[in-house]
Amino acid sequence: KAGVTQTPRYLIKTRGQQVTLSCSPISGHRSVSWYQQTPGQGLQFLFEYFSETQRNKGNFPGRFSGRQFSNSRSEMNVSTLELGDSALYLCASSSEGAGANVLTFGAGSRLTVL
Amino acid sequence: GIQVEQSPPDLILQEGANSTLRCNFSDSVNNLQWFHQNPWGQLINLFYIPSGTKQNGRLSATTVATERYSLLYISSSQTTDSGVYFCAVSISGGYNKLIFGAGTRLAVHP
Numbered sequence: 513k514a515g516v517t518q519t520p521r522y523l524i525k526t527r528g529q530q531v532t533l534s535c536s537p538i539s540g541h542r543s544v545s546w547y548q549q550t551p552g553q554g555l556q557f558l559f560e561y562f563s564e565t566q567r568n569k570g571n572f573p574g575r576f577s578g579r580q581f582s583n584s585r586s587e588m589n590v591s592t593l594e595l596g597d598s599a600l601y602l603c604a605s606s607s608e609g610a611g612a613n614v615l616t617f618g619a620g621s622r623l624t625v626l
Numbered sequence: 627g628i629q630v631e632q633s634p635p636d637l638i639l640q641e642g643a644n645s646t647l648r649c650n651f652s653d654s655v656n657n658l659q660w661f662h663q664n665p666w667g668q669l670i671n672l673f674y675i676p677s678g679t680k681q682n683g684r685l686s687a688t689t690v691a692t693e694r695y696s697l698l699y700i701s702s703s704q705t706t707d708s709g710v711y712f713c714a715v716s717i718s719g720g721y722n723k724l725i726f727g728a729g730t731r732l733a734v735h736p
Contacts, residue, residue: 555712568721568722602667615659
């Protein structure tokens with residue numbers, strides 16, 4: 513069974529640009545959530561999608577957005593990049609069911625903003 | 627919001643030693659997971675343990691939900707156990723919004 517796939521794995525952008533990250537969940541998983549990891553703030557929840565609907569949202573500015581497609585694949589977008597957006601962005605998928613809220617994470621997309 | 631505190635922040639062990647990592651949380655939770663992050667950044671789920679005790683090889687975990695803490699035990703540590711261990715929780719209605727602790731950084735030396 514393939515795991516959670518994130519693309520791209522590494523990318524470099526400059527301030528003011530925008531970026532789109534992609535996440536393909538484990539087959540059959542309908543929940544996809546996104547997290548940002550930085551040395552200063554640790555791991556922080558961005559948002560979660562379930563069946564194409566945003567089910568929960570963290571405390572990030574509106575520059576951070578996401579969506580989920582009918583095949584459960586998800587994308588997140590960051591517009592008008594700032595230096596502080598440099599981080600490891602992690603995506604996780606989960607099935608739903610009794611005791612099934614176990615999150616499986618992808619390898620992450622490491623974003624550097626110059 | 628709910629607070630998650632992990633201790634110790636750093637831990638250095640010789641190969642073969644045992645260790646206990648602790649996670650305290652400030653409110654009732656319906657989901658608690660332990661993760662290991664390897665040096666390449668990959669987060670690996672170790673346990674889903676909102677209550678009770680589980681064991682998987684050299685690792686075991688116990689969560690006492692009524693007292694709001696969880697423990698992760700590593701026995702006979704190996705160099706491959708090195709990395710950062712995170713405890714993460716979610717509250718009722720939080721779905722898959724996990725709140726992570728700051729982690730325990732473990733270094734196992736040969």
